[in-house]
Amino acid sequence: MPSRVRSPLLLAVLVAAVVPAVLALLVPLFAAPAANLAPRDLPIAVAGPAPVADQLAGRLAAARPGAFEITTLPDAAAADRALRDREVYAAFVAGPDGVALHTAPAASPTVALLLTDVAGQLAAERPVTVVEVVPADPDDVRGAGFAAGFLPLALGGLLAGALLVLLVRTRPARLAGLAVLGVIAGPVGAAILHGWLGVIDGNWLAEAAATGLFVLAASATVAGLGALLGRPGLALGALLVFLVGNPLSAVGAAPELLPQPWGEVGQWLPVGAGATLLRSVAFFGGAGAGAPLAVLAGYALVGFALVAVAGGGPAESGAATVEPDGVAAPVR
Template sequence: MSNHPLSATGRKLTLVVLGLAALVTAMLCAFALPSLHSGPHRVPIGVTGPQESTEALRQNVDGDAWKVRTYPTAEALQAAVKDRDVAGGLAVTDRRVDLYTATAGGPSATAALTALGDTIAAQQGTRATVHDLVPFTRDDPRGAGLTAALLPMIFGGIFPALILSSAFPGHRGLRTRVAGALLFSVVAGAAIAAVLQYATHSVDGNYWLTATGLILGTAALSTTLLGLQALLGAAGFALGGALMMLLGNPLSGLATGPHWLPTGWADLGQLLPPGASGSLLRSNAFFNGTGAALPALTLTAWTGLGITLALFADRRGRRAAAGRPEAGPA
């Protein structure tokens, strides 16, 4: 009996169905697994006080959840919190417990640290006094506007690739698409920063510093998607969109702070444009640029990668056009 191979349509349908199933599975893993294992993971915190108290605290607390560092004075601990060396800290004495936090640096870690401080204070028969050194703004105390900024940035990378490809199709429009994406990033980044600062009052730092970070984040997203699309076509765009939405969005840590995700997931999220964009926005908007170097470098690398892919696709297209025979006379 002879075997009848699948038709070309059947094989194509099978590949599409398997690809979609794999995509949905990856989406479930990206959204569910980090959430199931979320919590403080080696969050750096500082302690100061009498040596006996700090050493006992270090032995009891230092572990999988917290990474304890000792500081000589409460002033040194406060400076470390503002410089983002630690997420917060405890100043412990025989009579009181002072808790220093930076809610804008990571609200989930701040809540867990506050609970830890209350527990330690209760053991000493007192109450913890909380000092939020870097809070969210008064008009947006929960940071809702900051969290909401992530999706516009992601879609700000997806929409230019779609719309510019339709308006300026083919190889001849490639350079125009790249230039349009960069110009769009400047306009969109400045607009998002203006909304966050002047409309919702979610940030109150230097406007131009915040806008520059948002421009760089939007450029990293848009040029990467354009470069993948120019080089690989629709498959490249789908790959880039899935990478940004299905991995970059849930692993960004913008709502909770990166320390709330499992270590491996958090590191991966900070290497992707959405996570790096969120960290850069947080650094520029609330910490006056402290800690901005690494996410800025990451976004610059992604922008360079996207432009490089587009230039490679442009060179390939020029070679193909040069090798194409000219039409003879009718």
């Protein structure tokens, strides 16, 4: 009797001690990136005649040391091309009437707003003309809808991958489930984000393909690790896809606004790569899609491979067969 009392008590004390420790890790992980948003080598352009552009670039570098990675371009047309190609987030264009700011809020409304403030400080008393070269969707000018609508896709992929490992016993069925998920999730996600919520407004087929690949990459990662390592693998997959991948994704900001190297690390994880890919196809005609496309395809392929070659995982290891004498025995 005393041991029965002590075991639940010990378990309760252990839970009470572990949960605060986990929270001590998770709260800074989620809050620190958002609390320390600032430009760090943020790609921008300065356009105009060489002497004027060089002077303006020098003023920007002196005003915010280390904040900007500055490219000098000859004129406004070149600056706008760089914006549409996702090479820079904004361009300070020097002209006879002063400095104009050309922005791409579709890449990051947060960055566009931040640089508008910087332009105002540079111009002092003179008004700054702001030209939105690649605007955000008119129904989501702050980008909040995009971020809020995108993250449930990550949760859905995570949940699907875990359920395939926990409930489905055979490898072929798990692989078929992943494939069907990728095919269905893309059109459904694009229909919601594009047609219903109206937070993206590009080519619908490209948006569906990007969304489907992202959900597939997330689910295949979780399923592959779960098939390889069992329930610890599912926990590791959840860590990569959401608990770490979400706060480092910069879905609502930009990777260059996060403390480094975490902003760069986030782009190598499924959520960060997925958000960048979807922005590229939804607003920039696919410009800048190469790197995130490769990252997501890599996660999807590795996940499929792990499911195909790894052990059965929780569903098979927990199954039972009936021996000739009628005694149930676990499947080995």
